[in-house]
Amino acid sequence: MPGISSGRIMSARTLRSAADLAEAGLLPNAAVPAVERVGARYSIAVTPAVAGLVDRADPADPIARQYIPDAAELLTAPHELADPTADEPFTPVKGVVHRYPDRALLKPLLACPVYCRFCFRREAVGADGGVLGEAELEAALAWFARMPAVREAILTGGDPLMLSPRRLGSILGRLSAMPHIELLRVHSRVPVAAPDLVTPALAEALGALERPIYLCVHANHAREFSPAAMEALGRLQRAGVVLLGQSVLLRGVNDSAEALEGLFRAMLRARIKPYYLHQLDPAPGTARFAVPVEEGRALLRALRGRVSGLAWPTYVQERPGGAGKVPLGPAYEEA
Numbered sequence: 234m235p236g237i238s239s240g241r242i243m244s245a246r247t248l249r250s251a252a253d254l255a256e257a258g259l260l261p262n263a264a265v266p267a268v269e270r271v272g273a274r275y276s277i278a279v280t281p282a283v284a285g286l287v288d289r290a291d292p293a294d295p296i297a298r299q300y301i302p303d304a305a306e307l308l309t310a311p312h313e314l315a316d317p318t319a320d321e322p323f324t325p326v327k328g329v330v331h332r333y334p335d336r337a338l339l340k341p342l343l344a345c346p347v348y349c350r351f352c353f354r355r356e357a358v359g360a361d362g363g364v365l366g367e368a369e370l371e372a373a374l375a376w377f378a379r380m381p382a383v384r385e386a387i388l389t390g391g392d393p394l395m396l397s398p399r400r401l402g403s404i405l406g407r408l409s410a411m412p413h414i415e416l417l418r419v420h421s422r423v424p425v426a427a428p429d430l431v432t433p434a435l436a437e438a439l440g441a442l443e444r445p446i447y448l449c450v451h452a453n454h455a456r457e458f459s460p461a462a463m464e465a466l467g468r469l470q471r472a473g474v475v476l477l478g479q480s481v482l483l484r485g486v487n488d489s490a491e492a493l494e495g496l497f498r499a500m501l502r503a504r505i506k507p508y509y510l511h512q513l514d515p516a517p518g519t520a521r522f523a524v525p526v527e528e529g530r531a532l533l534r535a536l537r538g539r540v541s542g543l544a545w546p547t548y549v550q551e552r553p554g555g556a557g558k559v560p561l562g563p564a565y566e567e568a
């Protein structure tokens with residue numbers, strides 16, 4: 234894959250199959266045949282950094298639960314959708330999603346350092362990379378250039394930090410040079426899932442832009458903020474990148490007031506402002522992660538007053554059919 238930092242992340246040490254996971258002691262042998270079937274449908278990847286965070290003695294480990302496939306993924310519930318956020322109808326050119334007047338997504342590739350079992354784009358992301366070709370990337374950048382109302386370019390994917398610093402820097406530099414682009418944003422799991430990819434060269438590429446750049450880090454549990462992740466985040470922050478956090482409310486990962494408090498406090502210690510807590514999108518085979526909205530609201534209500542207001546994210550849900558994100562509350566009545 235041209236332009237991807239393949240040397241390290243694609244190394245043999247990232248676990249990419251049921252057999253790899255079993256060999257590493259992350260999957261019981263009895264589960265291998267079923268997980269092979271899951272792997273034929275949805276990509277598997279567990280980086281060494283993530284494998285090192287798993288507590289193998291805990292069968293309900295919140296890190297393992299996010300990444301280790303389960304036979305339940307083969308069952309699609311009646312309400313689950315292949316494209317739950319409805320990106321497709323809002324795609325004017327390949328790799329771009331334009332749903333709101335002032336901002337648009339650019340997906341330069343569809344590979345990630347890890348594959349989350351609850352991913353809302355799981356039908357699209359995968360190890361084959363989905364990298365935009367040169368002509369496709371030019372067409373996507375040309376689209377941004379002719380959209381003066383679009384003030385913010387949001388790189389997502391896949392994970393944009395999987396690109397080489399040179400390629401990522403070049404894409405962001407081109408966007409940053411457009412007079413109407415005031416703001417750049419990147420959504421990524423790399424700082425917590427593959428912190429070794431956050432090299433000085435990458436931080437330099439992100440820090441060298443004319444426009445402000447916000448990095449929205451996806452993390453769902455306090456333990457994801459390992460010493461290596463903290464170092465990666467510090468490097469980005471010192472380069473001038475503003476750090477935000479986004480999390481998904483997940484059964485068995487962060488569905489308690491204690492877990493959410495721990496997560497948001499860990500973010501603040503890493504100089505990250507928690508931005509969004511997402512309600513799970515109904516992607517196929519993700520039902521085991523679902524937490525009802527009422528329960529989510531009650532969890533947030535339990536945190537109010539107990540943690541710094543800085544720790545408080547907006548709880549949001551993607552409305553079906555591409556209607557966009559809406560805040561879910563909790564709402565407060567006047568006393």
Ligand SMILES: *Cc1c(COP(=O)(O)O)cnc(C)c1O
Nearest residue numbers: 330331332333336337338387558
């Ligand atoms: C989520 C999303 C955004 C960003 O929305 P914010 O509320 O600004 O974080 C932009 N475009 C699309 C298509 C999105 O799905």
Ligand code: SF4
Nearest residue numbers: 345348349352391422
């Ligand atoms: S890192 Fe993001 S896009 Fe990639 S698998 Fe996880 S949730 Fe999906």
